[in-house]
Amino acid sequence: MSQPLYVIGHQQPDTDAVCSALAYAWLKQSQEVDAVPARAGEVNPETQFVLNFWSVQTPPLLEDAATERLILVDHNEYSQTVPGAREAEIVEIVDHHRIGDVTTSNPIFFRNEPVGSTATILTHLYDEADEPIDSETAGLLLSGLLSDTVVLRSPTTTDTDRVVAERLAETAGVEIETYGKDLLQQKSKLGNKSPREMVLGDFKEFEFGSHHVGIGQVETVTPEAVLEQQAVVLAAMDDIVDEREFTTLLLLVTDLLDEDSTVLVAGDYTDTVADALDTTFTDQKAFLPGVMSRKKQVVPSLEDAFS
Amino acid sequence: MSQPLYVIGHQQPDTDAVCSALAYAWLKQSQEVDAVPARAGEVNPETQFVLNFWSVQTPPLLEDAATERLILVDHNEYSQTVPGAREAEIVEIVDHHRIGDVTTSNPIFFRNEPVGSTATILTHLYDEADEPIDSETAGLLLSGLLSDTVVLRSPTTTDTDRVVAERLAETAGVEIETYGKDLLQQKSKLGNKSPREMVLGDFKEFEFGSHHVGIGQVETVTPEAVLEQQAVVLAAMDDIVDEREFTTLLLLVTDLLDEDSTVLVAGDYTDTVADALDTTFTDQKAFLPGVMSRKKQVVPSLEDAFS
Numbered sequence: 376m377s378q379p380l381y382v383i384g385h386q387q388p389d390t391d392a393v394c395s396a397l398a399y400a401w402l403k404q405s406q407e408v409d410a411v412p413a414r415a416g417e418v419n420p421e422t423q424f425v426l427n428f429w430s431v432q433t434p435p436l437l438e439d440a441a442t443e444r445l446i447l448v449d450h451n452e453y454s455q456t457v458p459g460a461r462e463a464e465i466v467e468i469v470d471h472h473r474i475g476d477v478t479t480s481n482p483i484f485f486r487n488e489p490v491g492s493t494a495t496i497l498t499h500l501y502d503e504a505d506e507p508i509d510s511e512t513a514g515l516l517l518s519g520l521l522s523d524t525v526v527l528r529s530p531t532t533t534d535t536d537r538v539v540a541e542r543l544a545e546t547a548g549v550e551i552e553t554y555g556k557d558l559l560q561q562k563s564k565l566g567n568k569s570p571r572e573m574v575l576g577d578f579k580e581f582e583f584g585s586h587h588v589g590i591g592q593v594e595t596v597t598p599e600a601v602l603e604q605q606a607v608v609l610a611a612m613d614d615i616v617d618e619r620e621f622t623t624l625l626l627l628v629t630d631l632l633d634e635d636s637t638v639l640v641a642g643d644y645t646d647t648v649a650d651a652l653d654t655t656f657t658d659q660k661a662f663l664p665g666v667m668s669r670k671k672q673v674v675p676s677l678e679d680a681f682s
Numbered sequence: 683m684s685q686p687l688y689v690i691g692h693q694q695p696d697t698d699a700v701c702s703a704l705a706y707a708w709l710k711q712s713q714e715v716d717a718v719p720a721r722a723g724e725v726n727p728e729t730q731f732v733l734n735f736w737s738v739q740t741p742p743l744l745e746d747a748a749t750e751r752l753i754l755v756d757h758n759e760y761s762q763t764v765p766g767a768r769e770a771e772i773v774e775i776v777d778h779h780r781i782g783d784v785t786t787s788n789p790i791f792f793r794n795e796p797v798g799s800t801a802t803i804l805t806h807l808y809d810e811a812d813e814p815i816d817s818e819t820a821g822l823l824l825s826g827l828l829s830d831t832v833v834l835r836s837p838t839t840t841d842t843d844r845v846v847a848e849r850l851a852e853t854a855g856v857e858i859e860t861y862g863k864d865l866l867q868q869k870s871k872l873g874n875k876s877p878r879e880m881v882l883g884d885f886k887e888f889e890f891g892s893h894h895v896g897i898g899q900v901e902t903v904t905p906e907a908v909l910e911q912q913a914v915v916l917a918a919m920d921d922i923v924d925e926r927e928f929t930t931l932l933l934l935v936t937d938l939l940d941e942d943s944t945v946l947v948a949g950d951y952t953d954t955v956a957d958a959l960d961t962t963f964t965d966q967k968a969f970l971p972g973v974m975s976r977k978k979q980v981v982p983s984l985e986d987a988f989s
C-alpha cells in the first residue's frame with residue numbers, strides 16, 4: 376500500500392494552519408487521495424474553540440515527519456516545519472507568506488498568493504476542483520480567514536478575502552462580525568498564561584542571513600494585561616534567547632481595537648531592529664503605530680536590515 | 683512614474699521561456715500593468731522560427747536586472763536567472779520545475795505546477811483573469827507547450843497539456859502534428875554549430891549541495907550528427923568544466939524519434955552520475971533508454987545522488 380500523505384501546517388499552529396490542513400485533506404480525500412490532516416504542535420485556545428464550534432476532531436500531532444510524504448499548508452520555510460520535514464518528501468505547498476527556503480527535487484504543485492489567509496486560497500482550490508464546500512468546511516475556512524485577518528481588519532486583508540469571507544459565512548450560516556468577535560475574544564484570552572507562554576504562544580522563527588530571529592505575537596483587546604508585566608516578560612524572553620540561541624527575539628503586543636502594536640526586544644542587534652522598524656527603544660520597548668501584521672509590516676523590514 | 687515590470691525567462695532561453703514571457707506580459711498589460719516582456723539571452727533557431735511564424739517581435743535582451751522588478755517565468759532558481767536577479771525585486775513567479783532557491787521578503791504570487799510547460803499554466807491564468815486568448819497568443823503558447831513536451835511525446839506531458847494543446851491549436855488555426863513537426867525540425871537543426879555551441883545551446887546549471895553541475899541537452903532527429911563528433915564535443919566539455927568551474931558536466935543527446943538519450947560526461951564524480959542514472963560509462967558515454975526529460979528523468983536522481 377502507498378504511504379498516506381500528511382497535510383500539515385507550521386509549528387505553533389494557528390487557526391489558519393489547522394483549519395487549512397483539515398480542509399485540504401478533505402478535498403484530497405474527495406479526489407481519492409489517501410490524505411490525513413495533521414498538526415505540528417499544540418492547538419491554541421482559539422483553534423480549540425473553532426474545532427468545538429464546528430464539531431470537528433483535533434487532527435493528530437505529527438512528531439517526526441522524516442520518512443513521510445507531506446503537503447505543507449500555511450508555511451514554506453524549514454525553520455517553521457514539523458521536525459523531520461527536511462528529510463521528508465514535500466509533494467505540495469499552499470501558502471500566503473514570503474517565499475522561503477523549501478526546495479524539492481521534482482516539480483510540484485506550489486500555490487502561493489498574497490492574500491489574507493491560506494483558507495482563502497483553499498476556497499479557490501475547492502472551486503477549481505468543482506468540489507462543493509459543505510457548511511462544516513466553510514466554517515473552518517472562514518475561521519482561518521477571520522483569524523488571520525483579525526476579522527478583515529488587518530492590512531493583509533485583500534478584496535478577494537472579503538468576497539470569500541461573505542460567501543463562506545453564508546454557506547456556514549454565521550454572521551461575520553458576530554462570529555468574528557467570538558473568535559477575537561478567544562484570541563485575546565491570556566487567561567493564566569505564563570509570560571513564557573505569552574511569548575511562545577504564536578511564535579515564528581526566521582533565518583535572516585546568519586541571524587536566528589524569533590518573533591512572537593500576542594493579539595489582544597487588552598494589551599495592558601501583557602505590558603504591565605513587562606519586567607517578567609522580558610526576563611522570560613532573555614531565557615528563551617539563551618536556551619534557543621536567538622540572535623534577537625521580539626514580542627509584538629498587538630492591540631486589536633486600536634490597530635497598533637507595542638514591541639518588546641531581547642538579545643542583540645537592538646539598533647538594527649530599531650532602524651528596521653523606524654522607531655527607538657526605551658527600556659527595550661517601542662510603540663509601532665498602525666502595525667498589526669508580523670508578516671507584512673515587520674518581517675520584510677527586518678529581513679532587509681539583517682542582510 | 684513607477685518602474686516597468688519585466689517578465690523574463692531563464693538564461694539560454696528556450697521557446698517556452700520566450701513565449702511565456704511574451705504571453706504573460708500581454709496578460710498583465712491587459713490588466714493595466716506596465717509589464718514588458720524580456721529575455722535573458724540569445725533566442726535559439728526554433729524560437730526565432732516561432733516568432734517569425736506568428737509575426738511577433740523578439741523581446742529585448744535584459745543584461746542586468748539588479749535594480750529592476752521582475753516576474754520570473756519558466757524557472758525559479760538563481761543559477762538560471764538573468765544577471766542581477768539576486769538584487770532585483772521578484773514580484774511573481776510562474777513555473778513548472780522543481781522548487782529552487784529563490785526567496786522573497788514579501789508574500790508574492792508563485793504558481794508552480796507539475797505540467798509539461800509554463801505555457802500550459804499561462805493558458806489557465808488567462809482563463810482565471812477572464813481574458814480571451816487571440817490567435818497570435820494561442821500560437822505562442824502552443825509553441826512553448828509543444829516545444830517543451832516534444833509535441834506531447836515527452837514523459838513530462840500530462841492530460842492537462844493535451845487538453846490545453848487541442849484548444850490552443852484550434853484558436854491558433856494550426857494542426858498539432860503538422861505544426862509540431864515543423865518545430866521539431868527547427869529544434870533538430872544543428873546546422874554549422876560548433877561543439878561548444880551544441881553543449882551550451884540548451885544548458886542549465888544546478889547547485890546540488892556544494893556541487894556545481896551543468897547539464898546541456900541536444901534534442902534531435904539525427905543524434906549521430908553529434909555522436910560521431912564525440913571526441914571534439916568531449917574536448918569542448920572539458921574546456922567548459924575548467925573555465926566555469928563545474929564539478930560535473932553532462933550533455934544529453936536526445937533522439938526525438940526513438941525517444942531515448944545518449945549522455946556524455948566530463949569533470950569529476952563520474953561514478954556518482956553513473957549510479958544516479960543506473961548506467962555505466964564507457965569512454966565517457968552511456969545510453970539511457972526511455973530518457974527524454976532532463977527535468978524529470980535526470981535532475982532528481984542527480985540531486986539525490988549528490989546530496
Ligand SMILES: [Mn+2]
Nearest residue numbers: 391449493523
Ligand atoms: Mn495563515
Ligand SMILES: [Mn+2]
Nearest residue numbers: 698756800830
Ligand atoms: Mn518550460
